[in-house]
Amino acid sequence: MKKSKILVGIGILAVVALGVWTFWGHAQTQKDEITLGTIGSDAKIWNYIAKQPATKRAHLKVQVKSFTDGVALNTATAQGKIDVNAFQSDAYLQAYNHKNPRNQLSIIGTTYLEPLGIYSTKYKKLGQIPDGSTIAIADNPANTARGLKLLAKVGLITLKPNFSDLSGLNGIQSNPHQFKFQEIDDTTGPRVIKDQKVAAALISNTIALEGHLNVLKDSLAHEQVNQSTKANINVLATAQTASKQQRQKYQKLLQIYHSKPVQKYIRHEFDGTKIEVQKPVSYLRK
Structure with missing residues (x-):
């Protein structure tokens, strides 16, 4: 009788232990x-x-x-x-x-x-882009500012002293080449550069890759990895x-x-x- 009670007790403990282990394991998976x-x-x-x-x-x-x-x-x-x-x-x-x-x-x-890049299907060098041309740039604040900084870095525009990472087109101080800016959805960049009305576009690398463009090989200019970026x-x-x-x-x-x-x-x-x-x-x- 004693032996059977011990066996029953061991069985109950085993079932309880299994239940606890299963619950714990499930909790771990969820977590x-x-x-x-x-x-x-x-x-x-x-x-x-x-x-x-x-x-x-x-x-x-x-x-x-x-x-x-x-x-x-x-x-x-x-x-x-x-x-x-x-x-x-x-x-x-x-x-x-x-x-x-x-x-x-x-x-x-x-x-x-x-690196963000400047792309064109019409020109092979920045210096070839005619004055008054249209440049496509992202329409969200972060990427607008980023694009403008790159244009300033390569000498196409200058920016106001208080220009920030959230500044827009009103942060341009001088535009000597009288470029027009067309704000676009980021994802349309690879298609936009094929538009006859657009001379160049600033395109993020994720989107450029989807359009089969390599920023290191296909852009007219791109960001460098340093403190400024x-x-x-x-x-x-x-x-x-x-x-x-x-x-x-x-x-x-x-x-x-x-x-x-x-x-x-x-x-x-x-x-x-x-x-x-x-x-x-x-x-x-x-």
């Missing part, structure tokens, strides 16, 4: 899931990361969702519908936060810098309300992004146009 939002060709990178052995070892399960609109993706992230996103520069994020005080984002870390470094972002535990999980994902196998894949897949930047968030604020 380690990350939904990441991105735009365009960057989805390739994060789908590659999702399948990496290092991702499995870190007990992370990454689901990648592609968006076509940056504001919609940022809003979904700020509202917790997307855990993290990876598509935007620091300047773009700051511009979004400035316009959306109720849906704020914060930065987990830096990923890469993609740090606002253009891309970041991994999450909701400002994300918990410490969530942020630790996202940091693991960022570490995998910067691993050697992943960086080797990115260099090969994108012809070296996504230049790795592994800096602390404080670097962006210096």
